[in-house]
Amino acid sequence: MARGLQKLESQQKNAAKANAGGKSNLKTRAAAFKISCPSCKLPLSDYTNFKAHFESKHPKLPLPTEESLAPK
Ligand SMILES: [Zn+2]
The missing domain is CATH 3.30.160 (Double Stranded RNA Binding Domain)
Structure with a gap:
């Protein structure tokens, strides 16, 4: 279970990194x-x-x- 959770967390971190410089940045800025x-x-x-x-x-x-x- 612990291993699975770690994997999920690292996937979420990677997703956050991808969002930081991607197209979704525009959406985030608009929401601000x-x-x-x-x-x-x-x-x-x-x-x-x-x-x-x-x-x-x-x-x-x-x-x-x-x-x-x-x-x-
Ligand atoms: Zn004005």
Whole structure:
């Protein structure tokens, strides 16, 4: 049993390595963007980044709350 488990773990490690530099990287990056700017649709990874973006790009607009951006 222990040997089988080790084999499985090493297979998973190899799979993780393959994913790190492969095509699936794009998917992972897209998943990292949790919110998008309501004004220009730019994807942003979190509210801190969004706030920095919004304050520099849309200084005249009121800053949306984190709650209003988070997917329900
Ligand atoms: Zn924007």
